[in-house]
Amino acid sequence: MAIEAWFMDESKEDQRLPHQRNPNEPVSLDHLAVLGVLYWHLNPKDYENDEELKKIREARGYNYMDLLDLCPEKVANYEEKLRNFYTEHIHADEEIRYCLEGSGYFDVRDKDDRWIRIWIKAGDLIILPAGIYHRFTLDTSNYVKLMRLFVGEPVWTAYNRPQEDHPARKEYTKSLTEKVGVPLAAH
Ligand SMILES: CSCCC(=O)C(=O)O
Numbered sequence: 049m050a051i052e053a054w055f056m057d058e059s060k061e062d063q064r065l066p067h068q069r070n071p072n073e074p075v076s077l078d079h080l081a082v083l084g085v086l087y088w089h090l091n092p093k094d095y096e097n098d099e100e101l102k103k104i105r106e107a108r109g110y111n112y113m114d115l116l117d118l119c120p121e122k123v124a125n126y127e128e129k130l131r132n133f134y135t136e137h138i139h140a141d142e143e144i145r146y147c148l149e150g151s152g153y154f155d156v157r158d159k160d161d162r163w164i165r166i167w168i169k170a171g172d173l174i175i176l177p178a179g180i181y182h183r184f185t186l187d188t189s190n191y192v193k194l195m196r197l198f199v200g201e202p203v204w205t206a207y208n209r210p211q212e213d214h215p216a217r218k219e220y221t222k223s224l225t226e227k228v229g230v231p232l233a234a235h
């Protein structure tokens with residue numbers, strides 16, 4: 049089982065709708081990997097004893113972990129947080145999220161600045177590289193429970209676009225051009 053991802057349409061309708069193009073333009077895991085977005089499917093029911101999760105955490109140094117239950121009763125300033133999550137931004141570090149319950153959309157920009165929508169559901173673990181422009185929204189199910197992982201003391205600072213001079217952004221665009229072999233400005 050793999051996650052679904054697709055290029056978004058241009059409609060300004062409710063962000064919680066799928067926003068697929070007509071006809072749909074799916075995006076493969078290989079395409080996401082070229083952008084530096086990594087994906088695993090794990091067993092969300094047993095996350096406390098999961099050997100696979102343990103291995104990923106050890107291999108990548110994710111010693112920090114917490115849980116984020118995204119519902120108005122459990123999150124202070126819920127509406128404001130959701131607004132910030134959906135404001136296009138980058139981080140200086142990877143963003144690692146493991147969906148334990150519910151579902152939601154991570155949107156990432158591709159190398160041509162198009163939005164790719166990634167639908168995560170229970171069992172999906174994704175890693176967004178430092179410096180990739182992205183945002184998050186709940187879908188119409190309106191609920192998600194996420195595990196957040198981090199190397200060392202977590203830093204959640206979001207730098208809203210534009211951030212072309214941010215070191216993490218520069219590093220990321222450089223890694224993309226190395227993979228693609230063509231300067232981004234040439235597109
Ligand atoms: C709800 S987790 C995803 C939102 C996000 O991009 C962030 O926390 O930085």
Ligand SMILES: [Fe+2]
Nearest residue numbers: 137139143206
């Ligand atoms: Fe983020």
